[in-house]
Amino acid sequence: MQGFSKRTKTAKLEWLVQQYFHNDAQAAQIFCDMAHRDPALQKIIDGFSENTVSNFLLPYGIAPNFLINGVTYCVPMVIEESSVVAAASAAAKFWQTRGGFHVEIMGTEKIGQLHFNYTGDVGVLKTLLPELTTTILHETEALTANMQKRGGGITGIDLEDFSDREPHYFQLKLRFETCDSMGANFINSVLEETGRILTHFLKQKVGIEPTIIMAILSNYTPNCLAKAWVECPVDSFGTGGAALAEKFRKAIRIAEIDTFRAVTHNKGIFNGIDAVVLATGNDFRATEACGHAHAARTGRYKSLSHCEIKNNMFKFELEIPLAFGTVGGLTTLHPLAKLSLAMLGNPTAKTLMTIVAATGLAQNFAAVRSLVTTGIQKGHMKMHLTNILNHLQASEPEIQAALQHFVDKPVSFSGVRIFLKK
């Protein structure tokens, strides 16, 4: 298969259906029917990626009643997993009458790395850093001027010496403030320019040209950090509140001491986080990679959230690095990302961090509360049954009969089909 990417969308789909679907017209139709009715808008969506032949549709839901730092939000969530939006909504409602979610932004620093080989004297390199820094700041001004006007730019440059672990390998680690943009393009452009500047600088100063290995932002941003928490007296959980709060605390503690639990626990947090990240046109792979590395920062992978009960006060908190943009990229180009941001009052990047951190905490609260009370299977199996019934286009009386029949039986696709046939 040669020159595939250069074919038209129609030709690509034709090839696909011919090669992998025996020219099945029904398969072709399913792919085609996913297209947006407006060709101009479809062209925009196709432009986000390459070799596109269709759209993948994910349900777009909303979780109202989110009281965060005193403001009530309706949070947009894109997720294909059942119970996530319901759980977030339930947690939002619970905390709405208990002071809501509190979020503090601990920092907004982004990181970029210029990786290079240098065979000269390390001491000289270190001595030259202040002059090199001045040179870089000066010579990247054409690229940073606009960001500086908005209050951002390069905020610091460090030299990292890894030559003990890989011969002659060093890094320039640049710190950035990128305001309301995620900053990837800005940071990468500055870094590639910094590579040229460094090469020229070292050639002039020490007569040795470094080899630039690569120049790229880091998605690990431990100082672009949000801390979210909720708190209330244990009595405010209702009858048996103290016991429930203690069981909840224990469940969180378990995720702090056992990696097998921690992974699932944090996965639940990201159920909430990724749903908002997707809905607002941000990058969930970057958010996940950074968050999980943060979870492992002590040398053992553990829970991102923490719970304490002191003097009958229940406090539940989440500390998580989050790097977002609310201008540029998909946030401007994807029509629903744009509406998601409008729904949230066109937030700054900091405010979006706030909202996402609160949603992650809400998700974790609702999931763990379910786990330590009714268990999760009851709700899950009912949702699963409803999905299967929808898929089999069951009538309303059939749906009611199935819901009753399967109330105490395991749900499977084939089991439901057999039941409906009878």
Place this chain on the structure above:
Amino acid sequence: MQGFSKRTKTAKLEWLVQQYFHNDAQAAQIFCDMAHRDPALQKIIDGFSENTVSNFLLPYGIAPNFLINGVTYCVPMVIEESSVVAAASAAAKFWQTRGGFHVEIMGTEKIGQLHFNYTGDVGVLKTLLPELTTTILHETEALTANMQKRGGGITGIDLEDFSDREPHYFQLKLRFETCDSMGANFINSVLEETGRILTHFLKQKVGIEPTIIMAILSNYTPNCLAKAWVECPVDSFGTGGAALAEKFRKAIRIAEIDTFRAVTHNKGIFNGIDAVVLATGNDFRATEACGHAHAARTGRYKSLSHCEIKNNMFKFELEIPLAFGTVGGLTTLHPLAKLSLAMLGNPTAKTLMTIVAATGLAQNFAAVRSLVTTGIQKGHMKMHLTNILNHLQASEPEIQAALQHFVDKPVSFSGVRIFLKK
């Protein structure tokens, strides 16, 4: 806002547009226009989640020419980030003539945990484990019979003692084989039943009832593992192949010794992996959480891939835990997930692990090769520019003029708008 979830979809959207969009008819229209033309299919998509008011459309692309363990696949990819599908396709094509991708499945074990408090004697508990195991295997048979017919079921039960870190806290850790299903519902049902069995068992045997804290699968599956690799003589990289291979090796090595690089490096691997996971109706949050915890298993978060050059042979490999289903759940219900699996020849879960691992490795290869050669900004900025031009509905001559104008200038939304106005 009370009883929101019980409103109809139309009523939810009306409320949203009234509360957060000043009743803007255009916003309402954008939400509505995202709906699928077939109401029955739309109902299925709405059923995946809750409080749905629209669909979020992601581009569905394909990467042909993937030669994996001797079979040529066309890999479906759902991703909103530019260059990912192009990179996977380029890597697939490169390796197609160099032996393709090799993947070995090292295991398919899933894990479930029953967390409980027990105040009795620990020694007695340990002594009772064999009898408890037999009881659990016997009394869960109604739930496991079908899975056993397919060759799966409970494969082992361990007792984990955490009482030194949290008073009276223990775990039953169950191992499972779930064949071609992801197994979450199966495992959770078995675990909840195991909780009832354990409670009854301990009451009878030692007169002490444990407190069940929670029962749920673990998304950390280090023994559900794929190893993918590619290899070729360095000369086969073409002119300057040895130097390129060495620079590539160094870039991978950097991600093994520096967490700031490792996070971005692994993020790139997940760009490829999540795109296939989404396209096949699997759960990318589970895949991410497990993979990143695996990256931190040595006590330091590092690269999931590894590169070696020995006797002029270049070998590049990826070891990653992947837990998928190819039957049940969304794989059956989402029309495009179903077609994605059909495109891949309706694979077993093991074969899907194989394909996904190869895609992750391909992604990593292409991204790092770009980084150590041309840098990534050139390609990125051109894509970004094209996206903006599509969004502004530029004509073909305008597009050509803009591509020429911005070839050596930074690309921004406002910059392109100003250029088009002129």
